[in-house]
Amino acid sequence: MIERRKTRQIKVGNIFIGSDHNVSVQSMVNVDSRDTEGVISQIKDLECAGCDVIRLAVPDEDSAHIFRISKKSGIKTPLVADIHFDYKLAVASVKNGADKIRINPGNIGEPWKIKEVVESCKSFGIPIRIGVNSGSVEKKLIEKYGGPTPEALAESALNEAEILEKFGFSDIIISIKSSMVKSMIAAVEIIASKSDYPLHIGVTEAGDETDGILKNSVGIGSLLSRGIGDTIRVSLTADPVKEVRAGYKILDSLGLSNRGGIDVVSCPTCGRTRIDITKIVREYKAATANIQTHGKKITAAIMGCAVNGPGEAREADFGIAGGDGYGLFFVKGVPIEKITEDKIVDKLIEETIKLAGS
Ligand code: SF4
Numbered sequence: 356m357i358e359r360r361k362t363r364q365i366k367v368g369n370i371f372i373g374s375d376h377n378v379s380v381q382s383m384v385n386v387d388s389r390d391t392e393g394v395i396s397q398i399k400d401l402e403c404a405g406c407d408v409i410r411l412a413v414p415d416e417d418s419a420h421i422f423r424i425s426k427k428s429g430i431k432t433p434l435v436a437d438i439h440f441d442y443k444l445a446v447a448s449v450k451n452g453a454d455k456i457r458i459n460p461g462n463i464g465e466p467w468k469i470k471e472v473v474e475s476c477k478s479f480g481i482p483i484r485i486g487v488n489s490g491s492v493e494k495k496l497i498e499k500y501g502g503p504t505p506e507a508l509a510e511s512a513l514n515e516a517e518i519l520e521k522f523g524f525s526d527i528i529i530s531i532k533s534s535m536v537k538s539m540i541a542a543v544e545i546i547a548s549k550s551d552y553p554l555h556i557g558v559t560e561a562g563d564e565t566d567g568i569l570k571n572s573v574g575i576g577s578l579l580s581r582g583i584g585d586t587i588r589v590s591l592t593a594d595p596v597k598e599v600r601a602g603y604k605i606l607d608s609l610g611l612s613n614r615g616g617i618d619v620v621s622c623p624t625c626g627r628t629r630i631d632i633t634k635i636v637r638e639y640k641a642a643t644a645n646i647q648t649h650g651k652k653i654t655a656a657i658m659g660c661a662v663n664g665p666g667e668a669r670e671a672d673f674g675i676a677g678g679d680g681y682g683l684f685f686v687k688g689v690p691i692e693k694i695t696e697d698k699i700v701d702k703l704i705e706e707t708i709k710l711a712g713s
Contacts, residue, residue: 357609359582362553365482365528368433368454370407372528372586373553378579378611379407379586380602381555382595383437388418395421395428397595402432404599405614408586410435410457419447426452435484442468449475455528457484459491460518461511473522482526483519487512488559489533505541508533512546528586530555536574543578553585560590567591568601575602579609607652615650617643617707620671621657628659630677630696638700648711655703656685665690673706675699 364373372379382401386393394411401409413419413436422434435455436448442463445456449472456476460469476483489503492511500507508531516527529552533539536558543556558574561567571589578584589601606612621636636657656674658664664676665685675682675694682699684691694702 357580357582357611359585360547362551362585363525365526365553366480367408367435367482367528369431370433372408372555374585376585377613378584378606380405380599380606381408381410381435381586381588382406382598382602383410383588384412385595388412388414388421391421391424395425395430398425398430398432398434399428400596401599402430404596405603406432406595406599408433408435408455410437412437413444413448414439416444416447419444419451419453422448422452440464442472445472446475449479449481453481455482455484457486457530459485459487460515461493462491469518470522473519473524476526477524480526482528483524484528484530484555485512485515485519486530486532486555487515488531489535489538503533503538505538505545508538508542509545509549512542513549516550516552528553528555530557532557532559532590534558534560536570539574540577543583547583554583555586555588556584557588557590562592564591564593564597567593571601572605575605576609579605579611613650615648615652617646617648617711618652618654619657620654620668620674622659622664622667624659627662628677629679630659630682630699632657632659632677635675635682635699635703639703642700642704643707646707646711651711653707653710655707657703661690672710673703675703 359374362374364371364375384397386397409432433454435457436453438445438458440462463469492503492507496507496511512529512531531542558570561570575587587602589598591598624632654671656668656671658668658676661676661683665688668674669688673686675684680696681693684694
């Protein structure tokens, strides 16, 4: 059991972010903000994938209407307005129903503009996420630390928080991101030791699906395994739904998710393998990707041979161990029947549906 770093609890729409609540998974819409239909459709896809919080870029005043339109479309997932520079966009987003604002107060300009945003958030009970990354650290901190070091990132985030605190606002979530995994980890560790604000963590600009998932698993996983981090985003140059799936996989691997789902235990294969395990795993995962398990965790084992397969996968709910042209189907490590290779995937799907539905 991982002991979470104690934080204050921040309400975002219909969920809370903080140490007393599950680590939430976030993603961001990447459809053109002017394409209302496309944005709503992607929000629904993300909602369907279980995304807890969805962020939207608000590049102009027209885009701010998306929050009102989304709520009218029946979307329940909290929506975050991502604002750069223009305080009016933040105020318009709040008025239109955004559940959280993501800004850097330091980029908003004169204090009265920041005050406008703060007052607006206060009156609607909306929190603010301060987002600092390597590219947004103030020049004076870059000079002080000789670059966007972890210390510079952390100090920048705390400075941003202080700007809001001066206006009596502490409904804050802090995010520090970097494309460099080690910097991100070190910067978040510093913030974690200096404040009790909930932390949004992730490796930004992490690359495509393969690289991005690897870097985020190391970065996010390292922090979460030590109880640091309250909400995550696996940034990928890919379909945002993949970010959500990857996020839940990370949480699941650390026992931090009670969402259930299907976990596949499969062996790396070796010279004993006589059936096409790679193909079976690929087909089984594709066929079961959208099966709802109603909060249950189902573990299926797909093992290359009967020598080690059933024993090594004893903890799985069921599985197969490859023979020559067949698979030995087993339940909790106990062999049940032989299945010909061409029927293995069907058998695994059938068993999954049975467990998911019961
Ligand atoms: S389960 Fe069998 S086939 Fe798979 S790696 Fe282990 S020994 Fe090899």
